[in-house]
Amino acid sequence: MTLVSMTGFTRLGGSFGRYNWTWEIKTVNGKGLDLRLRLPPGFDELDRPVRAIMSERLARGSCYVSLTVQHEAPSQSLQVNQQVLDSVLDALALIKDRVDAKKPSLDGILSIKGVMEQVEESESEEVQALLIEAMLANFKDAMTDLQSMRKSEGDALEKVVMQRVEELEALTKQAEECPARSADAIRTKLRQQIERILEAESSLDEDRLYQEAVLLAGKADVREELDRLYAHCAAVRALVAEDRPVGRKLDFLAQEFNREANTLCSKSNDTSLTAIGLDLKATIEQLREQIQNVE
Numbered sequence: 001m002t003l004v005s006m007t008g009f010t011r012l013g014g015s016f017g018r019y020n021w022t023w024e025i026k027t028v029n030g031k032g033l034d035l036r037l038r039l040p041p042g043f044d045e046l047d048r049p050v051r052a053i054m055s056e057r058l059a060r061g062s063c064y065v066s067l068t069v070q071h072e073a074p075s076q077s078l079q080v081n082q083q084v085l086d087s088v089l090d091a092l093a094l095i096k097d098r099v100d101a102k103k104p105s106l107d108g109i110l111s112i113k114g115v116m117e118q119v120e121e122s123e124s125e126e127v128q129a130l131l132i133e134a135m136l137a138n139f140k141d142a143m144t145d146l147q148s149m150r151k152s153e154g155d156a157l158e159k160v161v162m163q164r165v166e167e168l169e170a171l172t173k174q175a176e177e178c179p180a181r182s183a184d185a186i187r188t189k190l191r192q193q194i195e196r197i198l199e200a201e202s203s204l205d206e207d208r209l210y211q212e213a214v215l216l217a218g219k220a221d222v223r224e225e226l227d228r229l230y231a232h233c234a235a236v237r238a239l240v241a242e243d244r245p246v247g248r249k250l251d252f253l254a255q256e257f258n259r260e261a262n263t264l265c266s267k268s269n270d271t272s273l274t275a276i277g278l279d280l281k282a283t284i285e286q287l288r289e290q291i292q293n294v295e
Helices: 044-057 082-095 106-110 125-177 183-200 206-220 223-240 247-267 271-291
Strands: 008-016 019-028 033-038 061-071 076-080 116-120
Touching: 008 125, 019 125, 033 044, 044 061, 044 125, 082 106, 125 223, 125 247, 125 271, 223 247, 247 271
Parallel strands: 033 061
Antiparallel strands: 008 019, 019 061, 076 116
């Protein structure tokens, strides 16, 4: 498996009956999985299944989802308001013997406000369920597009990450082969430091002098740091090969890399080794910046 980026974007539309819609999904890096949905009124029932789909497909990242819906105006029909009509007829029956007037015509009765009304045809529950089903199927397709983009971004990330790992291995090897780490160089450095100690405090006994020499020799030895740097490089390669999201572990390794580089610089007994340590720190920072985008 190659690395997967947390950065991606897709826009996909669909239609069903008189409805047209567009899903828009954007993801950026984040420490965890943060889902933010914006749904139009009347489509709140999409919230839970959409979140479930995203949680199943994604492991990390800040995700922003919006749905826009357009639809044709529903067809309308004329309908007699039976209650109003009954009231009108009751009123006519009540006054027909009291008022000398022509018998009301049908068109006259129907023209009375409220007797006839326009009614919009509402969607049946079955049609509404099919609409939601079509929208969710379309959202799954949009998520597939998003994952493809994140995978493509991840391929590019992996190349950069592996390049930085190779650079770190090369710098670690330089540090390992640095002349300042040779036995003669360390011996000379120790002799100079011991001479300075003796000049400052000539009354030191041999045991104390031995302890100081051991302490100085230990500080000059960066073998352990070099071994751990090599091990961290191997760990990055192993993580990249895993078939699961590894961004959190890579981020932790970047911190460990930096810790070893800092220790190497603090133990350095020569400017040449310090320079290599600083190059290590710069390369580790470049690695960390890339890892921040890995799922």
